[in-house]
Amino acid sequence: MAQKEYDTFILSDPALIPEDREMELIVRDLTPPDIRYKYRSAYVCAMISKSESKYPDRLWIRLGRGQLQEKPWSMKILKELNKFT
Amino acid sequence: MGNYTFYKDNREFIKALESYGELVTIQQEVDWDLEMGAIVRRVCEKRLAAPYFKKIKDYPGFEALGAPLATYTRLAIAMGLNPKTSIPEISDEYVRRTTGNPIPPVLVERKNAPCKDNILTGKDADLFKLPGPMVHDGDGGRYLATWHFVVAKDPDTGTINWGMYRQMVFDERTMVGPVLPFSDMGKMFYGKYVPKNKPMPFATVIGCDPLSGIAACAPSPIPEDQFTGMLMGKPVELVKCETCDLEVPAHAEIIIEGEVIPNVWIEEAPFGEYTGYRTSPREPRTVYRIKAITYRNHPILTVSNMGVPTDEGQLLRSFSLGLEMRKLLESQGIPITGVYMLPESTHHMVVVGVRPAYSNIATQIANLVFGSKLSPWFHMVIVVDEETDIYNKDDVIHALATKCHPIRGIRKYEHSVGTPLYPFADPDDRKWSRGAQVLFDCTFPLDWPKSDLPIKVSFNKVYPKEVQEKVLKNWKTYGFKD
Structure with a gap:
């Protein structure tokens, strides 16, 4: 299965983001099977690493005004969270 | 209808x-x-x-x-x-x-x-x-x-x-x-x-x-x-x-x-x-x-695609904000000659033309528009007299640079309602929609002696009518195309 790609917005100093522990974040799907769903956002519970290869999915980082960071991180989504039930 | x-x-x-x-x-x-x-x-x-x-x-x-x-x-x-x-x-x-x-x-x-x-x-x-x-x-x-x-x-x-x-x-x-x-x-x-x-x-x-x-x-x-x-x-x-x-x-x-x-x-x-x-x-x-x-x-x-001017948000919001201000000022009997909000200012700057019938009329105008519900969407008011064409950016810049006294002509308004979209605002002010506003009074004070009033030097102002007409009539024969 091809590697999935997501991105997320980091509103604080990326250096302060904890790694390798369950955390909740909003991610956008950049590689959905149906391309019409590109950029669909979701709250997920995930593990993330600043290493590009530690977890199965690639996670691109954007800062608060949309600035794309050069190197991607990696992520494993544990579950999608539904905020409306 | x-x-x-x-x-x-x-x-x-x-x-x-x-x-x-x-x-x-x-x-x-x-x-x-x-x-x-x-x-x-x-x-x-x-x-x-x-x-x-x-x-x-x-x-x-x-x-x-x-x-x-x-x-x-x-x-x-x-x-x-x-x-x-x-x-x-x-x-x-x-x-x-x-x-x-x-x-x-x-x-x-x-x-x-x-x-x-x-x-x-x-x-x-x-x-x-x-x-x-x-x-x-x-x-x-x-x-x-x-x-x-x-x-x-x-x-x-x-x-x-x-x-x-x-x-x-x-x-x-x-x-x-x-x-x-x-x-x-x-x-x-x-x-x-x-x-x-x-x-x-x-x-x-x-x-x-x-x-x-x-x-x-x-x-x-x-x-x-x-x-x-x-x-x-x-x-x-x-x-x-x-x-x-x-x-x-x-x-x-x-x-x-x-x-x-x-x-x-x-x-x-x-x-x-x-x-x-x-x-x-x-x-x-x-x-x-x-x-x-x-x-x-x-x-x-x-x-629509918002960005540097001009998109329809800037143009239409400037247009209607300016004209609602015009209605407001006219309803108060202020002797304005017109109101124009520049779309290029991303509806932040409005130019108000006025016949300066009494002292501090520019302040009265600013108080009215800054005190209205229109106020959070703009923060600069330029008040010019009737000899300035409010629709002509060159004319407005000329008035601003020459008639507005750097201290007496500028009045600051603090503690205004602002928007999170103001690029000049501090991050905390953006978060709490806090703003500030400013008036540029480009009218000459009424108490100046008439002989001390600067005279605008332009083709339309400093030549007798017959000279203007003669020059215009002969313009092409002088060799100018337009």
Whole structure:
């Protein structure tokens, strides 16, 4: 299965983001099977690493005004969270 | 009621734009993911004809119109005027039409409402079935609603509000966007629904007729559905929504119905904004949950692209803000000669022309406009005397640089209501919508002796009439072309 790609917005100093522990974040799907769903956002519970290869999915980082960071991180989504039930 | 030429829907307007050479029809497929946005952005920056996209990648059957009202020429066409009508003439016509009695809308049956050609409800009401563009690289999401309006109703008075509140697609059934607490819809939602923890029904109207869009931009106290009738000279045709007690323009292209959810926030932004920057922070904002989507056959999405001037948000908001100020100042008997808000200032700077009939008249003008409900959307007032052409940027800059005393002529207003979109504001001020405002008084003090008054040195001012006429008469024979 091809590697999935997501991105997320980091509103604080990326250096302060904890790694390798369950955390909740909003991610956008950049590689959905149906391309019409590109950029669909979701709250997920995930593990993330600043290493590009530690977890199965690639996670691109954007800062608060949309600035794309050069190197991607990696992520494993544990579950999608539904905020409306 | 007036007898005006108007276009009852987006499609008639597109034909009118084409007939006046104000449309470029793009048959080549374009990508909703940045390409369409980039084209619209360049059109705005170059002041070009509106792009009409016939094929959108991944969305067969959908079309899009970009930058529908980004120039005064297209505004004139929308109002049924000659495309070459001057800005002062368009302004006078707008004020004339919108000063009389409001014209309430009429309700039409569903069978006469093209916006009901297709109806999606339940799980079928999926926002990703619509070609919401990724407008700018780095935006927080796809902004389906960039040239549109949101319909809401006051639960106590039944008053209708149409307003342009940007909406970002979050997931299949969720949109999110800023609803500032001092906006009309903000007052309704945060003042009346949220305290009761009640969701507020809404309907987003995309691809409306141009005059409804202009009305939705106008900060008038008259409800926008009636204001549209005043601009049209006859009632706008509305139809009932599928899932709530709201009414929407029957001839619009796309309607999204749902509820604004109290006490739930989702992160929205960043977004390329009307100030020409990506300023307001990504932060938790107002949430819209959708229940239904209705649309015309072969729907035509309207797409605006906010950025450096000039897009329709800047142009129309400047236009209507300035003219509402004109109405306000005239209603107070201030001897103004005109009001013009420069679109290039991203509706931050307004120029007021006045006959300086008494001392400190500029301060009185600033106090009135800064004290009005129009105030959060601009922060610079330039008051000039009647010898300055308020529509001529060169003339205004000349007056500002020569008549405004660097200390006595500038008055600062602190602790104002601002917006999170002000690029100059401190991050904390943006968060709390705090602003500041300033008056530039470009009138000479009345107590100066007449002999001390500087005399403007221009062709029209310092030559006898007979010399001017002689020079003008011989201009071409001197060898000048124009």
